[in-house]
Amino acid sequence: MWRIPANVGAGKSDSATRLSRADFTIREEDGVCYLTPRSPGQGWARAARAGLSFRRARDADLPFLARVHAASRADAFAAAPWPDAKKAAFVNMQFxxxxxxxxxxxxxxxxxxxMRDGCDAGRLYLERRGSWHRIIDIALLPEHRARGAGEALLRDLMDEAASCGKALWIHVEKINPAMRLFRRLGFTVEEDNGLYEQLQWRR
Incomplete structure (x- = not known):
């Protein structure tokens, strides 16, 4: 069984809150242990200063999560020679x-x-495993982009992974404008999957 390193939360960080074992629940499945903070967003100080807060998604949030997905795919389908209704149906099926x-x-x-200032603003899916953390998805609605919130959150996720001595992974579409941000933050390409690149960051 994987154990939380003794120095969890002891790394240098801009975050005001240090994490300890008591801040996490530990679940084991098929010999793999997963960490989940008891309070979503705990220790993410930069995100908090940017007005962000977090709650766990519920089934009732599916329409909102679908809207976030549709907004994230708008540029990709803008030039498609389809009626708007067909685009919307395809994106909903994709979601x-x-x-x-x-x-x-x-x-x-x-x-x-x-959430930003109490309003639903985007989605974050994060998996924490024994030797790495993976951002499965991170997306903000257009009105919440380009205001520093995304970078603040990413830096907090980097700090959290580093404090546990772990790498942080994410798959990013090559044409995604956010690719410039990931490069600037020091993410490197670990694998090229054609349309996507698997990026990794490690302190």
Missing amino acids: NLQHLHQRKHHPQADWLVI
Whole structure:
């Protein structure tokens, strides 16, 4: 069974809150241990200063999560020669398939709704495992982008992984404008999957 390192939360960080074993629940499945903070967003000080807070997603949030997904795919489908109704139907089908796939293959992930100043603003799906953390998905609605919130949250996620001595992974579509941010923050390409790149960051 994987154990939380003795120095969890002891790394240098801009976060005001240090995490300890008591801040996490530990679940084991098929010989793999997963960590989940008891309070979503605990220790993410930069995100808090940017006005972000977090809550765990519920089934009632599916329409909102679908809207976030649709907003994240708007640029990709802007030039498609389809009627708007057909685009919307396709993106909704894509969301449903993605949601089922993610829930099946990452059952122990933390599924969070990102809030800004009390309003639902985006989604963050994060999986914490023995030697790495994976950002399954991170997305904000257009009105909450380009205001520093995304970078603040990413830096908190980097700090959390580093404090446990872990790498942080994410798959990013090559045409995603956020790729510039990941590069600037020091993420490197670990694998090229054609349309996507698997990025990794480690302190």
